[in-house]
Amino acid sequence: xxxxxxxxxxxxxxxxxxxxKALAPYLPKAGGAVADAGRLRDITRRQxxxxxxxxxxxxxxxxQRTAFGTKDLSALPLYEGAIADHLLTPPEEPxxxxxxxxxxxxxxxxxxxxxTMRCAGCSGSGRHDxxxxxxxxxxxxxxxxxxxxxxxxxxxxxxxxxxxxxAATGPRATAPGAQRVTCAVCGTSEAACPGCSGRGRVRCPHxxxxxxxxxxxxxxxxxxxxxxxxxxxxxTHWVEGTVAYTHExxxxxxxxxxxxxKVRERLAAAARWxxxxxxxxxxxxxxxxSTHRAAVANxxxxxxxxxxxxxxxxxxxxxxxxxTADPNRVxxxxxxxxxxxxxATLSNRLKxxxxxxxxxxxxxxxxxxxxxx
Numbered sequence: 149x150x151x152x153x154x155x156x157x158x159x160x161x162x163x164x165x166x167x168x169k170a171l172a173p174y175l176p177k178a179g180g181a182v183a184d185a186g187r188l189r190d191i192t193r194r195q196x197x198x199x200x201x202x203x204x205x206x207x208x209x210x211x212q213r214t215a216f217g218t219k220d221l222s223a224l225p226l227y228e229g230a231i232a233d234h235l236l237t238p239p240e241e242p243x244x245x246x247x248x249x250x251x252x253x254x255x256x257x258x259x260x261x262x263x264t265m266r267c268a269g270c271s272g273s274g275r276h277d278x279x280x281x282x283x284x285x286x287x288x289x290x291x292x293x294x295x296x297x298x299x300x301x302x303x304x305x306x307x308x309x310x311x312x313x314x315a316a317t318g319p320r321a322t323a324p325g326a327q328r329v330t331c332a333v334c335g336t337s338e339a340a341c342p343g344c345s346g347r348g349r350v351r352c353p354h355x356x357x358x359x360x361x362x363x364x365x366x367x368x369x370x371x372x373x374x375x376x377x378x379x380x381x382x383x384t385h386w387v388e389g390t391v392a393y394t395h396e397x398x399x400x401x402x403x404x405x406x407x408x409x410k411v412r413e414r415l416a417a418a419a420r421w422x423x424x425x426x427x428x429x430x431x432x433x434x435x436x437x438s439t440h441r442a443a444v445a446n447x448x449x450x451x452x453x454x455x456x457x458x459x460x461x462x463x464x465x466x467x468x469x470x471x472t473a474d475p476n477r478v479x480x481x482x483x484x485x486x487x488x489x490x491x492a493t494l495s496n497r498l499k500x501x502x503x504x505x506x507x508x509x510x511x512x513x514x515x516x517x518x519x520x521x
Contacts, residue, residue, distance in 0.1 A: 154472045158193045158437065161465040162481060162488075167191065170481050170488035190470040195437040196423070198480075199444060200460045202241075205396050205453040208232055210249070213388045217380030218255060224248035224388075238393060238455055244390045251315065252387035256332035258377035265374045269365035280352040282359030287350050289343030296346035297328065298336040361471040393455075402440045407468075408493045411480045420483040421462035435463060470495070 167188060168175070175187055208231045227234040227247045255473065266272040318411070330337045331346030340346030355361040362368040373379030424433040430448040432441050448459065469479040480491045 158465055164466045165470055167481055170490050187472050189472040190477055192468040196464045196466055197440050198462050199400040199447055201398050202458040203396045204456045205394055206455050207392050207453050208416045209390045213386050214382045216378030217382055221248050221386035223467050226250045227389055228236050242394045247389040249387040254385045256383045258381055260374040263374055263381035264371045265377040267366035267370055267372045268364035272370040276359045276363055278355035278361045284349035287344035288343035293342055294350035295334045296331040298339040299334050411491045414491045418484045418489050419464050420485055421464045424461045426459045426461055
């Protein structure tokens with residue numbers, strides 16, 4: 149029988165006699181009596197710890213702020229010097245306070261023309277070269293392949309007029325199989341593409357054939373709002389101090405949950421946890437097992453921004469028991485609301501045997517399938 153780690157408190161919480169009584173329904177009987185302690189092959193006692201610290205903290209920051217135009221800051225409380233040195237009475241509940249450092253408020257004129265600057269997209273002209281480069285685009289219906297069915301019948305390409313028409317609109321120009329119209333070049337009826345009337349080219353829809361289009365950035369004005377000042381013509385600078393009060397929660401659970409899910413679920417639902425009072429100085433109570441004291445001490449350590457705290461520290465003993473007469477199961481025992489709770493799980497030995505048996509079955513099935521095929 150082993151018991152590591154163990155101490156008197158853990159043993160007293162779950163004695164061998166207690167474990168025998170709790171495991172009586174699982175122990176074989178001889179002559180109507182429950183088998184003795186020799187049937188308890190291996191026992192490992194552990195202490196479970198869960199600790200939650202809710203710290204009421206105060207955090208202070210200072211930030212250089214800038215706003216477009218004139219910013220009214222008269223509603224902000226003033227503070228002198230550094231925000232860290234400013235005296236404040238902490239509130240009872242979380243909150244955030246914004247303050248203005250004295251003598252930091254400045255209104256600075258912007259070196260622009262009353263909030264406007266020459267448009268960078270068109271260099272102040274209001275227009276820029278169109279992507280068509282002053283060349284009429286090909287008609288999107290005939291693509292200048294056969295604008296007119298009569299103009300080129302005699303083997304020579306007739307000169308077309310340089311004048312182009314607006315882009316075709318309406319269902320007659322865009323519908324599949326649209327009827328031909330009178331050619332504007334040779335005058336032949338029902339021979340020309342309805343999109344360009346036989347010219348092969350159409351007027352650019354962006355610049356209407358002028359080669360230059362209105363600047364979309366400034367809408368043709370040549371000037372636009374200055375980005376630096378947001379079009380206000382001035383900037384407001386100030387130093388803002390912020391004091392934030394919050395509840396910061398930190399949880400600790402020891403040891404790591406290396407037991408089966410079935411055990412963890414039952415622990416959460418039925419375990420009886422013992423509460424421990426934590427001294428004001430944050431020292432670890434004596435009821436915490438030696439294996440956990442360093443981790444709990446670090447968890448309880450005071451933080452720089454901490455003003456006050458609320459601590460919940462609880463422990464629960466847990467025994468892992470193996471029976472000599474039942475090598476296929478492992479029993480986890482812990483205090484419940486009225487008596488000791490027992491959760492039985494498969495032993496590692498049985499799991500390995502089941503895995504091996506499953507592998508043998510798979511191999512046999514594969515061999516049978518190969519023989520059949």
